[in-house]
Amino acid sequence: MLLVQFLLLSSVLFCIGIYGVLARKNGVMVLMSIELILNAVNINLVAFGTMTNNIAGEVFALFVIAIAAAEVGVGLAIVLLIFRNRSSVDLSSIDSMKG
Amino acid sequence: MVAQNVFFGIMALIMICAALKVVRTKNVVHAALWLVVVLGGVAGQFLLLGAEFVGVTQVLVYIGAVVVLLLFGVMLTKASLGEEADLNMPNRTLPAIIAALMFGVMTYALIDTFRDTELPRESVTNAATVSDSIFADYIVPFEAVSVLLLAALIGAVVVARKE
Numbered sequence: 001m002l003l004v005q006f007l008l009l010s011s012v013l014f015c016i017g018i019y020g021v022l023a024r025k026n027g028v029m030v031l032m033s034i035e036l037i038l039n040a041v042n043i044n045l046v047a048f049g050t051m052t053n054n055i056a057g058e059v060f061a062l063f064v065i066a067i068a069a070a071e072v073g074v075g076l077a078i079v080l081l082i083f084r085n086r087s088s089v090d091l092s093s094i095d096s097m098k099g
Numbered sequence: 100m101v102a103q104n105v106f107f108g109i110m111a112l113i114m115i116c117a118a119l120k121v122v123r124t125k126n127v128v129h130a131a132l133w134l135v136v137v138l139g140g141v142a143g144q145f146l147l148l149g150a151e152f153v154g155v156t157q158v159l160v161y162i163g164a165v166v167v168l169l170l171f172g173v174m175l176t177k178a179s180l181g182e183e184a185d186l187n188m189p190n191r192t193l194p195a196i197i198a199a200l201m202f203g204v205m206t207y208a209l210i211d212t213f214r215d216t217e218l219p220r221e222s223v224t225n226a227a228t229v230s231d232s233i234f235a236d237y238i239v240p241f242e243a244v245s246v247l248l249l250a251a252l253i254g255a256v257v258v259a260r261k262e
Contacts, residue, residue: 022194070251
């Protein structure tokens, strides 16, 4: 197997995630796109770890998984708070900190 | 080697189609379910790379916990279970251009740098190796992550609590 095929797959997933973050209006959908981005990063970490025969790649992929779990917990709490205050999760209407 | 490449191709194709469905579908619940396909494919890629423990953790944490949490979020924000018209930003050309541009630059750089780099064969790492490394070399980051998880737990409860 070539290394570059995994790197290209992860860059495709990363760019799809970027598109999702920018093009979606629903808060929960943006969180899903962020999960896509984090998974792309994980594929990269494990692929480079395998290439250099270094266990650090896998260990850091595990850390990224743990941090992603924490991130989605806090993110959903924030989305729920926005929903409770505005009864919608439309991200384009949240502009009270706009300069 | 050939079989691995064939399986890689099949899984990569399924993952890319599912990821496109995640960002394109009009149904929030369907997006979460397509996300399961992508995450399962990522777990398969980890197994293909010989990272057993990361693959199993991916299934446990992502498919088991994160997707359920996202579905709870969908239900609690009263998303309609059918199609929803108001999910996307009005202007979606610019995000598409940005993503395509980024993909072009990354593809060029990656192919230019790693064109012929082969992955080593027979490089399966089992859970014992990973845990030895976590509890010896990476014990400080491990403890930091546990404190972070606790902080995120308390933070989520405080933020989402009713006054």
